[in-house]
Amino acid sequence: MSPTLLFLLVGVAVPFLALLLISFWTRDGFGFDTTLTFANYERIWTEPIFGALLSRSLWISGVVTVATVLLCYPMAYYVAFHVHRHKMLWIILMTLPFWTSYLLRIFAWKVILGYEGVINASLLSLGWIAAPLEFLLYSPTAVIITLAHAWAAFAILPLYVSLEKIDRSLLEAAADLGDGPARRFFRITLPLSMPGVLSAFFLIFIPTTGDYITPALLGGPDGAMIGNLIQLQFGAVNNWPMGAALSIVLTLWIAAIGLVFLALSRILAQRAA
Amino acid sequence: MTPGDGFISIRNVAKSYGAFRAIESISMEIGKGEFFSLLGASGCGKTTLLRMLAGFEDVSGGEIWIDGQEMSAVPPFRRPVNMVFQNYAIFPHMNVAENVGYGLRKLNLPKTQRREMVEEMLDLVRLAGYGGRKANELSGGQRQRVALARALILKPKVLLLDEPLGALDRQLREQMQVELRRLQRSIGITFVFVTHDQEEALTLSDRIAVMDGGAVLQVGSPADLYERPASRKVAGFIGTMNFLRARVAERANGRAHLDVEALGRLAVPAEATTLAAGSPAWIAIRPERFALSDAPPADGSYAVEASLELTTYLGERCRHVVRLAGHETRIAVSAPNARRHQPASLDLEKPVWLTWSEDAVIVLEEDRT
Known part of the structure; x- marks a missing residue:
């Protein structure tokens, strides 16, 4: 058996199958009733709280993913096409914030977004607002901003690699065949950087959907995500089977959205040609 | 144009x-x-x-x-x-x-x-x-x-x-x-x-x-x-060329006379070069402009004695390297194989005679570097 297969089996397949098995159990006092049943899945389907949190999670991380890729693409593009010396240094400097702890960055955003934080204080002293903006902290906005910043490195690197790889003579050929800068970008650069865009999409969308630390610390009551609920099931509520079922449902949703996105990008790439 | x-x-x-x-x-x-x-x-x-x-x-x-x-x-x-x-x-x-x-x-x-x-x-x-x-x-x-x-x-x-x-x-x-x-x-x-x-x-x-x-x-x-x-x-740069160092000796009677390394005095039509007497020059001759024979011309016309150093058979033609008698100068000669078994008639041991026509000679200025 190859090491890869062994690792996948022990690290991925076995835990996943265990999770799948547990999701068909139910809670029984402090233990489990191991009779196999769809009860947990029925609850998820019928009780609105689960659907609401799930769709909010997918929405928030969807916005985070799109925002991060859109913000990072120009940065990666600039380094790949317009920086000619010390490219690696630029990339390292861009990812520098990610060398600090995730928690530290969350608290930094608290200082920036807070009721008396940097943004509100500046806007107040400039006289642009009369009262502090309350939607900044303890809201989905705060979660989106923090997550988009936290995961930027995971977008910049794959985007940069895919842009850097593009043969410059292809762009010259496109110019030679009559395309101005905008057409060149949409017909050559963008389609050829799609692998980077897709990696960035998956690298950000998958982990942020299940994130629970940022929503717990910055989300407030309206910013809670499905990850918080799953954490509760495995923690305070002590309903592991329910937590497992929620995890399985989340995994299926992410897989489905991922596949749709993949198919969509294929179609768009075909159109551009 | x-x-x-x-x-x-x-x-x-x-x-x-x-x-x-x-x-x-x-x-x-x-x-x-x-x-x-x-x-x-x-x-x-x-x-x-x-x-x-x-x-x-x-x-x-x-x-x-x-x-x-x-x-x-x-x-x-x-x-x-x-x-x-x-x-x-x-x-x-x-x-x-x-x-x-x-x-x-x-x-x-x-x-x-x-x-x-x-x-x-x-x-x-x-x-x-x-x-x-x-x-x-x-x-x-x-x-x-x-x-x-x-x-x-x-x-x-x-x-x-x-x-x-x-x-x-x-x-x-x-x-x-x-x-x-x-x-x-x-x-x-x-x-x-x-x-x-x-x-x-x-x-x-x-x-x-x-x-x-x-x-x-x-x-x-x-x-x-x-x-x-x-x-x-x-x-x-274009093709193969034999170069020999030369000097314009004099211009007279519609002819330019050149002293050429290993070949001695050579006359070309005056319009072949604009160089004045005394100027350093190069003469250049393509390998295929030479003719090679195993005996001196019967009519006693101008020919240079040389020895065959190397012959390469290339199918349609033979490429020879000859050394001019009494000199270190080597000349590349390219001869068409117009008849079968022609290369066999030249012998590495025996002397050969090199002839060329006057219009084969190109006179070039010393390159300015």
Whole structure:
């Protein structure tokens, strides 16, 4: 058996199958009733709280993913096409914030977004607002901003690699065949950087959907995500089977959205040609 | 062709990168429908000049005119030229038909017409039926044809080719040379062709510009460059040449007399050189202009005794290296094998006699360096 297969089996397949098995159990006092049943899945389907949190999670991380890729693409593009010396240094400097702890960055955003934080204080002293903006902290906005910043490195690197790889003579050929800068970008650069865009999409969308630390610390009551609920099931509520079922449902949703996105990008790439 | 009347007119064009002067003031005229080659070793500026014609590089000085229009303010995507790139630059995310039809997109033609034009183009480059192939499913020669078709479909006034045959193996290269020539004749577009391969340039071109160190050494037809090279550099670059050091001794009676290393005094018609008496010079003679025999000429006419050092049998011809009697000077001689078993008649042990006609002698100035 190859090491890869062994690792996948022990690290991925076995835990996943265990999770799948547990999701068909139910809670029984402090233990489990191991009779196999769809009860947990029925609850998820019928009780609105689960659907609401799930769709909010997918929405928030969807916005985070799109925002991060859109913000990072120009940065990666600039380094790949317009920086000619010390490219690696630029990339390292861009990812520098990610060398600090995730928690530290969350608290930094608290200082920036807070009721008396940097943004509100500046806007107040400039006289642009009369009262502090309350939607900044303890809201989905705060979660989106923090997550988009936290995961930027995971977008910049794959985007940069895919842009850097593009043969410059292809762009010259496109110019030679009559395309101005905008057409060149949409017909050559963008389609050829799609692998980077897709990696960035998956690298950000998958982990942020299940994130629970940022929503717990910055989300407030309206910013809670499905990850918080799953954490509760495995923690305070002590309903592991329910937590497992929620995890399985989340995994299926992410897989489905991922596949749709993949198919969509294929179609768009075909159109551009 | 006088300055300014070419279809492409290159006037005092220079290019420098910082302090480095890649091209020093080049001027040349290229006629409509001409197959024109820029020939030179790598780093001679030929590719830079081609890229300036395409618009990928700005000119640092001078002007480029194409069909009566000055080009300095015209970006590459508006120039009436198309290019075949050295690595072909086939778009990897598109199939052959999409590659060939790439430039048609902006013309707003109906889809059926676009498809017809692509089919027609694929026919022309003998790739009919390959439209659905992916770029990575093509061989080198096929990629080259796709690049050609993609550039020609826009019916450019000028087609620029940057060493398009360099990546192909010998047999395929020769086949593509024939096809390129056929194509150029049939569509009548001006071709500007960059190559470092002198044989390729001689085979394909109507005229060739020989470049070296960012300057043009000589512009002329293949026969001009071969028979009447203007300098020692050109003479050495095109084909094989024997060079002998000489000095003009005197000019008298419509003749120029030269003292030539190892050969002694030699007379040429006065119009063969403009050099004054006393000037240092080189004489140059092509290997195939010598005749070699195993006995001195019966009529007692001028011949030089030599010994045969090496004979290489090349099928249609033999290549000999001879050493002039009493000297260290070696001469390359190329003799056609007009009769069978002719090489056997020359013996490495016995002396041979070298003769040539007067018009074989080219007199060149000492190169200014």
